[in-house]
Amino acid sequence: MAFDVSTVYAGDYTAFDGYETVTLTPQNPAATAVESVPALRYPVTQQIIDSSDLGIESSDVTFWLWESVLAAVTPKNGDKITDGSSVHYTILSLTKHGREPQWQAICRQQT
Secondary structure, eight states, X not given: OOOOHHHHTTTGGGGXXXXXXXXXXXXXXXXXXXXXXXXXEEEOOHHHHHHOSSOOOTTOEEXXXXXXXXTTXXXXXXXXXEOTTOOEEXXXXXXXXXXXXXXXXXXXXXX
């Protein structure tokens, strides 16, 4: 049996607090939004605030998105994330992590 990274971790994210589904909307108007993306939401840490030159604020949030469920869409700075309560966020910074790649998206709520 082959190790398939796209399925071996499927559903693991549901065991964490902060789990929700979001919509990723690319900044490119020709691209299609990806709905029902599993995500973990956390507040930004003081370490992220201190180490960033982007003006990250304590009110910003971090969304973790699994690459395997993004339907071949690569998130980019400036893309939008909409949570289940229809609150919109703009991606300020992205970092790719892990064996099953996950995107750490630092976001600011739109006003």
